Amino acid sequence: MQTIDRLSLNQITTGKWNVREAVEGCVKADIPWISLWRHKVDEIGLNETKRLIQDAGLKVSSLCRGGMFPAATLAERQKRLDDNKRAVEEAAELGTDVLVLVSGPSPDKDIDSARQMVAEGIEKLVPFAEEYGIKLGIEPLHPMYAAERCVIVTMAEANAIAECYAPQQVGVVVDVFHVWWDHDLFHQIRRASGRILGFHVSDWIVPTPDLLMGRGMMGDGVIDIYKIRTAVEQAGYQGPIEVEIFNEEIWNRPGDEVLDEMKQRYLIHV
């Protein structure tokens, strides 16, 4: 990367900052994009978030997150769908056109049925999202999260669902941490041409300290980020690149310092 024009702070990277602090941090660091998390937006409200973003002149790359479709009962699945509709409204209000979907775990041992519930949930959400001009970005999570967070764990699965829709309705989000291990990755990135809605970077560090909070800063791990970025661009994606790092140690460092390092690493390793 020659510039940071496409760099986006995914808010979870600075997990201890609230929205105001994250916005101010981006402004100070000249980072043009931000990805917001709903629980952070909730803390200060949608209107205040919107005002802060607009005053700062930031662009919102995506809202995290919708999804979590599978549930044991129809009533609970309807509740999840309603929540996804609120997420769509929030995304539109905040000025992004991408809602990231983390599909959710299975309520029981039947992972195939849970995957079906994801497909059904998306099917129901699409017309609503379209009204608001919101694209749904299916993000496959690493298979180690299959039981607790997301039954969609490969690009192949995400593509198969996304292909049921037009690219302006449903696409995929490529996060290097989740997909780097996949022998079929580059084929699936090509398959996703025209419907990649986001690109997330971090690194896989060795030894891996923790399932959830063990991601590393770009350059500290084993992922060939540059190669994946190039493939994603060849598949037509020229949008913002989010740095999304779940890591307790990084959370505990001063946010401004994290953003500075993030910029440097981005220019070298992404």
Add this chain to the structure above:
Amino acid sequence: MQTIDRLSLNQITTGKWNVREAVEGCVKADIPWISLWRHKVDEIGLNETKRLIQDAGLKVSSLCRGGMFPAATLAERQKRLDDNKRAVEEAAELGTDVLVLVSGPSPDKDIDSARQMVAEGIEKLVPFAEEYGIKLGIEPLHPMYAAERCVIVTMAEANAIAECYAPQQVGVVVDVFHVWWDHDLFHQIRRASGRILGFHVSDWIVPTPDLLMGRGMMGDGVIDIYKIRTAVEQAGYQGPIEVEIFNEEIWNRPGDEVLDEMKQRYLIHV
């Protein structure tokens, strides 16, 4: 399962037992099969292990493990190959016909080249193994081990390599913990028909306590073990079923107690 005729103790489940204790434990618990680990065999030597196994009337389901093929230099790769040849000799000496292969991590960020080194290592090992009547069982490990243990992380990859050989030369080992999340699993099990060389059971517990030592006893997690076992049998596998659980808490319990629970859980959940 109606009986424990096919039940095998993979020695790592009782990680604090030496070979003698594991053999005595199996005899006491009427478990007819055992899978041995090379570092445990090394502690007392090959001849003593062989004598203990024979005196006890135990059958050896497999030897763990060969593999670890990728390395940065040709010299180091040759060293790994030599070690694999010793593993083949040991397997034959111990009276099993299956050497389990854990392929190894990549020496650098180029995971595709590492996978190629795995294929080349196996190619070189096959004629040697065949002389000894040893089948090579490629075990795909969970993608969360891709960076540290094994670049072969799906049944599809294991099948693709195995299919270059006759089923009596190279096959695959199906471990539910490693493959349960795979949307393509049942197709790949069918594809492996006639060349499944082992079936390993444990469970994926939620929340997952640890990447390496976080496996659970069958029935304590989310894996539909019975469904996978049925598919593996439909693909022609009727051999021993190894219980292989890496779990510190289980290691700290009295081994006899673990074997008793293992038998009960096997009859209910496998």
